[in-house]
Amino acid sequence: MSADRAVFVSPTSLSGALEEMASGQATVLAGGTSVALLIGQRLIEPSKLVHVARIPELRAVHFDASRSAVRLGAAVTLAEIARNVELVAALPSLAYAAGVVGNPRVRSVATVGGALAHGDPRQDLPPVLISLGTSVWLSGPGGERSIPAATLATGFMETCVAPDELITGVVIPLPPGQRAHYSRFTPQSVADYPTVGVAASVRCDSNGTITDAKVALAGVASTALTVDAAGLLAGVPAGDADIAARLSEVARQAAADAEPIDDRLGSASYKRAMIAVWTRRALLACVAG
């Protein structure tokens, strides 16, 4: 514990938060589960903490008028996502993933923005958001910008968010004809980080032809891994006789693109084998409905 106490502020507006962050020296927290762990393990010793969980703009869930997209404020909690009836219906893979992170105590306070900002490639939500074509919204002194969720993390626990910038929310498109699925593989305890997590989405036109497909994985590289599934599946009828072979091609691609490491959750070669198995299953769940 440092002799000098950290400065801790809980702004109640976005502009107030950005002012507090202007020095570029602030550590942002919402639920604080990750930040408290990092402090407890002496990995960080922040001099200033900006608590953003009380900012109303960051707490809203908003479907647009035509229900073509939903915006989640960055400080919406995982429990709120998992138990929101509209979100469960519109985005089942996201609601499922939010409901299996950690345990009820984590989900009470941990937020969607925190899952992204933490930049830990073992987190469940980032690959799901990537598979849903999510944009991440950021605010800073220069105004607002949005980036694809797939480009947010730049390395292990590193993101492109500037020190004076705040993740304010995510916008998730709700295209017709899309099915999505998340598979979380934990061979030991469900309380573990996933050995492999696979998020997939497949979109079909009214004739049942695949027009888009997205696959992203947790736990297999230094960031969430995005696989070019659309390149292998677009234009193929979902009911095609050899659709299973096509899905296996994507699964092989995912295993080839991954850079798994040997750790407590499995050897690299085991993880590579499981990537193929669970990628194929996640895609099959999307195609078979």
Next chain:
Amino acid sequence: MRLELTLNGSPVDLDEDPTATLLDWLRSLGLTGTKEGCGIGVCGACTVLGDGRPISACLTLIGTLDGVSVLTVEGVAQSEPTLVEAFVDCEAMQCGICTPGHVMAAAAAKLAGIGASADVDSEIRYWLEGNLCRCTGYETIVAALRSYLER
């Protein structure tokens, strides 16, 4: 940092290091019912309620608690005697270190309204997930929560 919170129903003004954990602060007050198990939010021994929701006291920074109502096992023992009785009647403990956390998880489950659910057994397991017990095999704890909901 000065902040105000409610602890077991009573208002408290405090001036603490905002990066101290709720767990260390509670235990420094003599409220040692809240246990330190893993210290990383996994085991559930330090479960308390913050505004009615279960939280890990070991992962809760004091600074986040301004205006929050915190309920510990000492508070629940006063306000929910039937919960304590259910755990005793079902013999839902052995060594006891996880018991306060399980009691608090049970309190959170009741507050969430699971008694009215169509599938109470699944809800019980959902709310006890992440509260670890090495002694009982969980069945008596599940039975205690079911019994509490029926009382």
